[in-house]
Amino acid sequence: MQDNAFYIFLSNFISNNIVPYTDAIMVVLLIICGFYYTFLTRFVQFRLLGSVFSILKEKNEIDKKEHISPFQALMISTASRVGIGNIAGISFALASGGAGALFWMWLMAFFGGASAFAESTLAQVYKSKDGKGFRGGPAYYIKKALGLEWLGAFFAFILIITYAYGFNGLQSYTMTSAFNVYYDMYNTSELSFSQSNYPLYIGLILAIFSLYMFFSHHTKIGKFSSLIVPYMALAYVILAVYAVLINYEKIPSVLKMVFESAFDFKAIFSGFAGSVLVIGIKRGLFSNEAGMGSAPNAAASAITSHPAKQGIIQSFAILLDLIICTSSAFLVLFSMAYLDLGSDGKPLLTAMPLVQEAMREYYGEFGIHFISIAIVLFAITSLIGNYYYAQANVKYLTNSKLAFNLxxxxxxxxxxxxxxxxxxxxxxxxxxxxxxxxxxxxxSLLLLGKIVSKVLEDFEKQRKDGLDPKFCAKKLGIKNAECWD
Known part of the structure; x- marks a missing residue:
């Protein structure tokens, strides 16, 4: 099929002639949204950051079989955000755009936290009951707050296609491909990795795992993510920090390289579409997903006493994603592999091979094993996080058990x-x-700024009065928030 001329033509046509324009529109809107909510909420992503851990430690009356805790909702959204893109995607951005891409990723995270607060707060306000638990997301607040049921259905359908099929297929393929390095190390036959049976074996193992997780109760996804994600991310960050420390003498030169590349305006405007600025902004936005409408599907499922609490937690998730992205970036930038340049002035290696070579440089064969395990765990948690987003939107479209099982x-x-x-x-x-x-x-977010402001003001007023904030939709004149009436 992949050799079919029409297949190749259509794939290239979409990639080269449509996606760049839709991406450009999306990036501009995401930036506008981040700026708008940062100033509307008076930098909520920083002002209320100190309350994150107290919110996560709150003891709600949780039926553990039916409800997702705030921490589990945080881990589900982090699991989806922290995927292979945080390793291979960051490496590709640095190799193709330059070290300055890291600076623009930092900047996008700075403003993206406000967008994450807004969309997750709205998802909590307009969530619906799902048995004894909850479900929600943009499709729900588009329908309930804006009264546009058809647009909510459109959003739900698009998200299902994007996450359950497109992104999960990508995670699965990239994870399987990561084992190519072992095949090359130990294989003695003339067959390539893709020609062997190993991709099928790995695919079957992944499919069996997915079958178990996808057909389990939704709380099992939250529990699995809360067990795997924190330790996986912490181990990855520790190795990155150690790599920086053993190369501490490079810190000034690496930081200088990042900022000089970020503000090389001559290079930026001579090739704007593929410049360090555009690549860095896109990579940052695509990685943290702030404003894209995915994480609110997890945020809505958490049990909490006030919607703003979950908004604050999901804003914190942007910081977690940024730490992982920065770890990947430093692993690459402090390595000699990044300085091994081709005739075009760019690193000879890119994406996953560049990270693998950097890890080999720091840690020898252990580095290869560790990064392979990290890829597997990042991909697996992303698979179930992406599925969790999609299933909430399937339930928005239909209550049919047959359709859901299909x-x-x-x-x-x-x-x-x-x-x-x-x-x-x-x-x-x-x-x-x-x-x-x-x-x-x-x-939709830009149209619902007044609702977000009302909810945030209510939360802060109650805190100022020394209360543990409790939300009442009727008191604020917010309609169609049936879970809060």
Missing amino acids: FRISAVLAVLIGSLIDLKLAWNLADLTMAFMATTNII
Whole structure:
């Protein structure tokens, strides 16, 4: 199929002629949204950051079989944010755009926290009951707050296509491909990794795991993420910090390289579309997902006494994502592999091979093993995080158990097929649908600023009065918030 001329033409046409324009519109809107909510909320992502841990430690009356805790909701959203893109994607951005891409990633996280607060707060306000638990997300607040049921359905459909099929196929394929390094090390036959049976074996293992997780109760996804994500991320950050410390003498030169590259305006404006600024902004936005409408699907499921609490927690998730991205960036920038340049002045290695070579440089064979394990864990947690987002939107579209089970089966098949085939067309389509999804969500967010302000003011007023904030929608004149009346 991948050799089919029409398949190649269509894939390249979407990638080269449509996606750049939709991406540009999406990036501009995401930046506007970040700026708007940063100033509307008076930098809520920093002012209330100190309350995150006290909120996470709150003891709510939780039925552990039915409800997702605030911490579990944080881990589900972090699991989806922290994926292979935080390793290979960051490496690719630095290799193709330059070291300054890191600075623009930092800047996008700075403003993105406010967008994350807004969308997750709205998701909590307009959530719906799901048995004894809750579900929600942009589709729900588009319908309930704006009265646009058809647009909510459009958003839900687009998110399902993007996350359950496009991104999960990508995670599965990239994770399977990561084992290529072992095949090259130990294989004695003439067959390449893709020609062997190993991708099928890995794909079947992934599919069986997905089958178990996708057909489990939704709280099991939260529990699994809360067990794996913190330790996985902490170990990765520790190794990155150690790599910096053993190369401490490079710190001034690396930071100088980052800032000089970030503000090389001559290079930026001579090739704007592929410049360090554009690549850094896109990578930062795509990594933290702030404003894109994905994380609110997890935020809505948490049990909490006030919507703003979950907004603050999800704003904190942007910081966690930034720490992982910075760790990946420093692993690359402090390595000699990054300075091994080709004739075009860019590193010879890029994406996953560049990170693997950097880890080999610091830690020898252990580095290769560790990064492979990290890739597997990052991909697995992203698979279930992406699925969690999608299932909330399937429930928005239909209450049919048959339809829901068919969706589960198709999501498992997407993981299996993705591990076997480089579905470039599917991924290009996912890039396209993600742009539509994010654009729909951002426009909705910009229209709902007054609601976000009301909720935040109510939260801060109660805190100022020495109370543990409790939310009442009727008191604020907010309609269609049935879980809070």
